[in-house]
Amino acid sequence: MGEALEGNLELKEIQRLEGHSDRVWSIAWNPVAGASGVPAMLASCSGDKTVRVWRESGRDWDCVAVLDEQHTRTVRSCAWSPCGKLLATASFDATAAIWEHAGGDFDCVSTLEGHENEVKSISWNASGSLLATCSRDKSVWIWEVLPGNEFECVSVLQGHTQDVKMVQWHPYLDILFSCSYDNTVKVWVEDIDSDDWHCVQTLGESNNGHSSTVWALSFNSAGDEMVTCSDDLTSKIWRSESQKQQVGDGYAPWKHLCTLTGYHDRTIFSVHWSRDGIIASGAADDAIRLFVENKDGQVDGPSSPSYKLLLKKEKAHDMDVNSVQWSSKETRLLASASDDGAIKIWKLESIS
Amino acid sequence: MTLGLINANPIVHAKKERIARTEDLHCDDAVDALDIYDILFESHSVRDIRDPEHPYSLEQLSVLSEESVTVDEKRGRILITFTPTIQHCSMATVIGLCLRVKLMNSFPPHFKVDIKVSPGSHANEESVKYLQKRQSCQRSVGRPLGFHKPRPNKPNYSR
Numbered sequence: 001m002g003e004a005l006e007g008n009l010e011l012k013e014i015q016r017l018e019g020h021s022d023r024v025w026s027i028a029w030n031p032v033a034g035a036s037g038v039p040a041m042l043a044s045c046s047g048d049k050t051v052r053v054w055r056e057s058g059r060d061w062d063c064v065a066v067l068d069e070q071h072t073r074t075v076r077s078c079a080w081s082p083c084g085k086l087l088a089t090a091s092f093d094a095t096a097a098i099w100e101h102a103g104g105d106f107d108c109v110s111t112l113e114g115h116e117n118e119v120k121s122i123s124w125n126a127s128g129s130l131l132a133t134c135s136r137d138k139s140v141w142i143w144e145v146l147p148g149n150e151f152e153c154v155s156v157l158q159g160h161t162q163d164v165k166m167v168q169w170h171p172y173l174d175i176l177f178s179c180s181y182d183n184t185v186k187v188w189v190e191d192i193d194s195d196d197w198h199c200v201q202t203l204g205e206s207n208n209g210h211s212s213t214v215w216a217l218s219f220n221s222a223g224d225e226m227v228t229c230s231d232d233l234t235s236k237i238w239r240s241e242s243q244k245q246q247v248g249d250g251y252a253p254w255k256h257l258c259t260l261t262g263y264h265d266r267t268i269f270s271v272h273w274s275r276d277g278i279i280a281s282g283a284a285d286d287a288i289r290l291f292v293e294n295k296d297g298q299v300d301g302p303s304s305p306s307y308k309l310l311l312k313k314e315k316a317h318d319m320d321v322n323s324v325q326w327s328s329k330e331t332r333l334l335a336s337a338s339d340d341g342a343i344k345i346w347k348l349e350s351i352s
Numbered sequence: 353m354t355l356g357l358i359n360a361n362p363i364v365h366a367k368k369e370r371i372a373r374t375e376d377l378h379c380d381d382a383v384d385a386l387d388i389y390d391i392l393f394e395s396h397s398v399r400d401i402r403d404p405e406h407p408y409s410l411e412q413l414s415v416l417s418e419e420s421v422t423v424d425e426k427r428g429r430i431l432i433t434f435t436p437t438i439q440h441c442s443m444a445t446v447i448g449l450c451l452r453v454k455l456m457n458s459f460p461p462h463f464k465v466d467i468k469v470s471p472g473s474h475a476n477e478e479s480v481k482y483l484q485k486r487q488s489c490q491r492s493v494g495r496p497l498g499f500h501k502p503r504p505n506k507p508n509y510s511r
Binding site: 231284319339340 | 484
């Protein structure tokens with residue numbers, strides 16, 4: 001898909017977005033903007049307690065909204081609903097907020113309360129009918145999206161033994177993944193009979209899992225592979241037979257496929273898998289790295305894949321890179337956020 | 353509140369004679385391990401970081417020495433490796449946090465500080481993982497990276 005990833009490639013800095021007065025923790029591309037004449041839109045959230053929304057305007061980017069006076073502490077994570085009209089934000093103030101994009105403005109239409117302390121991450125499922133949050137209180141909450149911007153908590157999931165760093169729904173199945181300071185990734189599904197959610201799998205050291213905090217996870221576009229990244233300086237690729245999974249088939253477990261080791265010497269905070277198969281990582285050494293599957297000289301076929309480093313962008317930022325996100329609309333367009341308070345937009349292209 | 357000292361009888365070492373450096377060996381103001389060690393033990397600020405349980409400094413208890421500090425100024429990295437006096441020292445996280453705060457206050461924000469215990473010197477390597485948590489340090493010392501003046505909440509949201 002797309003041009004072959006051969007020859008000399010570079011990650012070219014297109015834009016630097018400044019405005020936040022503290023570290024930027026997370027960015028999220030609006031899933032519907034950036035195509036059919038609608039300018040691309042990006043949300044960012046920060047230690048300055050605000051969320052900023054940025055929009056492409058010709059060759060420039062403008063900050064079109066500052067969502068403030070809501071969260072009373074760091075905003076740690078943000079996520080757009082699949083329809084692109086709602087933005088969910090997660091904060092250290094122990095709440096999540098839902099903002100509606102109406103006209104040019106963003107209004108806070110709901111707050112989700114219940115966590116005991118810092119909410120670290122928030123994620124919408126593929127249909128936009130469910131939300132998930134996770135917290136330093138070690139729990140994962142599932143919320144149902146009801147008419148009139150109402151949200152009802154349908155399950156409080158205990159299981160992690162430490163701070164939960166991220167939650168992420170599978171790209172098309174209603175299966176929830178969470179990763180934690182307890183070094184594990186947990187997989188949660190809903191019981192067909194009881195409407196209750198439970199943990200069906202824990203990916204820990206005994207299944208070739210990570211040996212330190214797992215900071216993030218991301219799925220490939222087919223939804224049958226997942227990449228996780230960790231404080232243990234590795235990223236791991238996992239596979240499931242998800243593609244074959246239909247309703248009633250039973251759960252298809254995830255298995256470790258390979259470990260990317262030796263590429264990072266400091267914590268990897270973020271990974272994101274692009275639609276065309278490039279894995280981006282953001283790390284505590286201020287660098288962004290790109291990885292692709294190594295298809296050269298593959299003897300055994302898809303059962304034993306390996307990955308290679310496509311490119312390393314040193315000093316991508318002046319401080320730790322907290323988040324990397326590929327655009328889902330424009331190919332090879334990447335956004336990154338850092339402790340240095342800046343957001344950068346990059347284009348992966350051939351060196352001219 | 354204290355039920356008893358965790359390490360009632362520490363081994364105290366003689367304090368190493370500190371020779372005043374009259375000559376600046378580095379013409380270009382480069383920072384080396386000894387500079388960092390001196391920063392950690394400046395008497396007028398942290399007053400020779402003391403062991404939380406005893407009137408001796410961390411230096412006298414051989415928790416920290418010049419060899420504990422490694423610096424790579426070019427890459428902006430500092431590594432401190434300290435040795436708790438006993439294997440089950442629960443004060444390790446407190447000591448680590450104090451060291452981190454001292455360094456944070458002395459170096460520009462892009463410097464990366466790693467604080468670890470010497471391998472094999474602490475029974476619970478897991479609790480030592482806590483030393484590397486960025487937020488725990490900021491929370492403990494109440495020092496955010498930036499300053500944002502809080503504004504009153506607008507009470508206009510639904511449940």
